[in-house]
Amino acid sequence: xxxxxxxxxxxxxxxxxxxxxxxxxxxxxxxxxxxxxxxxxxxxxxxxxxxxxxxxxxxxxxxxxxxxxxxxxxxxxxxxxxxxxxxxxxxxxxxxxxxxxxxxxxxxxxxxxxxxxxxxxxxxxxxxxxxxxxxxxxxxxxxxxxxxxxxxxxxxxxxxxxxxxxxxxxxxxxxxxxxxxxxxxxxxxxxxxxxxxxxxxxxxxxxxxxxxxxxxxxxxxxxxxxxxx
Amino acid sequence: xxxxxxxxxxxxxxxxxxxxxxxxxxxxxxxxxxxxxxxxxxxxxxxxxxxxxxxxxxxxxxxxxxxxxxxxxxxxxxxxxxxxxxxxxxxxxxxxxxxxxxxxxxxxxxxxxxxxxxxxxxxxxxxxxxxxxxxxxxxxxxxxxxxxxxxxxxxxxxxxxxxxxxxxxxxxxxxxxxxxxxxxxxxxxxxxxxxxxxxxxxxxxxxxxxxxxxxxxxxxxxxxxxxxx
DNA sequence: CCAAGATTGGAACGTTGTTCCATTCCATCT
DNA sequence: AGATGGAATGGAACAACGTTCCAATCTTGG
Numbered sequence: 091x092x093x094x095x096x097x098x099x100x101x102x103x104x105x106x107x108x109x110x111x112x113x114x115x116x117x118x119x120x121x122x123x124x125x126x127x128x129x130x131x132x133x134x135x136x137x138x139x140x141x142x143x144x145x146x147x148x149x150x151x152x153x154x155x156x157x158x159x160x161x162x163x164x165x166x167x168x169x170x171x172x173x174x175x176x177x178x179x180x181x182x183x184x185x186x187x188x189x190x191x192x193x194x195x196x197x198x199x200x201x202x203x204x205x206x207x208x209x210x211x212x213x214x215x216x217x218x219x220x221x222x223x224x225x226x227x228x229x230x231x232x233x234x235x236x237x238x239x240x241x242x243x244x245x246x247x248x249x250x251x252x253x254x255x256x257x258x259x260x261x262x263x264x265x266x267x268x269x270x271x272x273x274x275x276x277x278x279x280x281x282x283x284x285x286x287x288x289x290x291x292x293x294x295x296x297x298x299x300x301x302x303x304x305x306x307x308x309x310x311x312x313x314x315x316x317x318x319x
Numbered sequence: 320x321x322x323x324x325x326x327x328x329x330x331x332x333x334x335x336x337x338x339x340x341x342x343x344x345x346x347x348x349x350x351x352x353x354x355x356x357x358x359x360x361x362x363x364x365x366x367x368x369x370x371x372x373x374x375x376x377x378x379x380x381x382x383x384x385x386x387x388x389x390x391x392x393x394x395x396x397x398x399x400x401x402x403x404x405x406x407x408x409x410x411x412x413x414x415x416x417x418x419x420x421x422x423x424x425x426x427x428x429x430x431x432x433x434x435x436x437x438x439x440x441x442x443x444x445x446x447x448x449x450x451x452x453x454x455x456x457x458x459x460x461x462x463x464x465x466x467x468x469x470x471x472x473x474x475x476x477x478x479x480x481x482x483x484x485x486x487x488x489x490x491x492x493x494x495x496x497x498x499x500x501x502x503x504x505x506x507x508x509x510x511x512x513x514x515x516x517x518x519x520x521x522x523x524x525x526x527x528x529x530x531x532x533x534x535x536x537x538x539x540x541x542x543x544x545x546x547x548x
Numbered sequence: 549c550c551a552a553g554a555t556t557g558g559a560a561c562g563t564t565g566t567t568c569c570a571t572t573c574c575a576t577c578t
Numbered sequence: 579a580g581a582t583g584g585a586a587t588g589g590a591a592c593a594a595c596g597t598t599c600c601a602a603t604c605t606t607g608g
Contacts, residue, residue, distance in 0.1 A: 097573090101586080124565065134588030136567075141586095145565065197426035197471075201478035204498045210505055210513045217512035230512070231519040235473075236532035240465065242426075243472020249430035269433045276439055283446035283459070284439045290460040303465035310539025326604090330556080352595065363557030365598075370555095374596065 101133060103141045107151045111189070114152060119191045122149075146203065153195045154208045160185035161215045171222040172308050178215045179241055179304045183297065186245050197246025212238055220311065229315035240307045244300050267292055330362060332370045336380045340418070343381060348420045351378075375432065382424045383437045389414035390444045400451040401537050407444045408470055408533045412526065415474050422478025425471050441467055449540065458544035469536045473529050496521055 124135040142148045160181045168174040186193045200209045217234045273288035353364040371377045389410045397403035415422045429438045446463040502517035
């Protein structure tokens with residue numbers, strides 16, 4: 091028996107990242123600690139550092155793993171360029187909805203580590219569709235930048251509401267309700283506009299609001315840079 | 320002398336927040352610790368907790384203090400609604416440029432603490448101008464949401480580039496250069512679009528790119544919801 | 549002047565990311 | 579098969595952090 095059976099419980103970067111995602115999903119961003127991760131993998135915290143440089147790299151890897159599947163499945167569908175952009179954006183939105191920690195992560199990822207791999211992935215997915223809008227090449231950069239910035243901004247702001255797919259809308263409802271109530275109680279001299287829209291926050295649909303913003307940005311790209319096809 | 324002179328070095332929430340902003344500016348987000356803050360204020364870390372509940376509240380207060388002055392000075396000027404929206408956005412942009420930590424903070428603030436005071440401030444500033452675009456009331460919420468999400472998304476992504484006003488463009492230049500180089504080296508099969516726009520990242524103007532996005536969103540709002548005035 | 553509350557500041561606690569290193573595993577060579 | 583050396587492990591230890599606690603000190607009203 092020259093080659094004994096390889097141990098199936100051996101550590102690897104992939105297993106670590108996978109466990110990190112599970113831990114983030116179940117315990118939140120503050121729940122991801124090297125000790126909890128080591129316990130879940132039945133090893134010591136020090137061993138993880140052989141496969142992962144530090145916590146930042148681990149977070150980046152977890153983010154990339156999740157974004158990667160969100161952007162690759164399903165293959166973007168839709169008849170018009172606008173519909174295909176909505177499909178890409180919706181894929182990201184649902185990934186954020188599934189993983190409550192992802193929104194905050196995406197919103198600051200490029201700032202924290204501009205050399206990571208998730209930024210070009212997102213840019214590529216949106217940029218290809220922006221190109222099909224008929225935008226001339228010199229405007230590709232600004233147009234895609236606007237779209238990506240909107241999506242990542244919405245990601246960061248809506249991160250709290252994540253997890254609504256499971257039907258536990260109770261938390262979300264009371265949560266939005268408390269925000270709406272707080273906004274309605276603001277000084278009417280200083281905050282007339284906020285008070286006017288506070289009611290809409292109570293019963294709005296996050297997904298619809300998100301897609302509405304995508305439509306606005308796409309319409310803006312076409313209006314400013316685009317040609318009508 | 321029944322009333323002795325009041326000590327001028329007494330702690331107060333304002334002095335603490337002011338010192339926190341200075342510490343964030345000079346030492347970055349990781350430089351803000353209760354120990355460093357206590358040393359700067361010539362006191363103990365425990366004393367700070369009499370005026371500030373915890374670090375999150377301190378960060379919120381620092382953010383609000385900076386955003387507050389950014390949105391109130393100067394009084395928004397401009398002939399058209401679009402120009403006034405640009406003025407509001409530019410005020411925020413320059414605050415982020417002055418305070419490198421602010422971008423990441425804003426990008427996740429609403430998610431972290433939806434009841435804080437900075438979100439309604441930003442919504443009010445933009446919302447008032449959106450109203451003057453001629454958007455009908457039912458669309459105020461979606462339109463302002465799109466604009467705010469774009470601005471905060473751009474804030475989070477551009478946070479690294481902050482500090483360019485002082486003229487030390489060397490860091491920024493080499494930094495963007497390394498990003499551009501990394502993007503140019505990506506697989507041409509998987510990343511054709513990113514490679515095509517990588518060159519534009521090297522010599523683009525952040526401010527111009529940011530404002531270009533604002534124009535796109537404003538044009539989109541008008542195209543989707545607005546009336547021509 | 550004196551009590552009572554407000555405020556201070558330093559010590560201490562628990563937790564975190566990370567480093568260090570002795571030990572174990574495993575593929576390869578003789 | 580047995581030795582060898584690098585790959586990999588895991589537990590202890592360290593520094594730093596947010597936070598709590600409390601004795602000491604100020605400040606104010608009677």
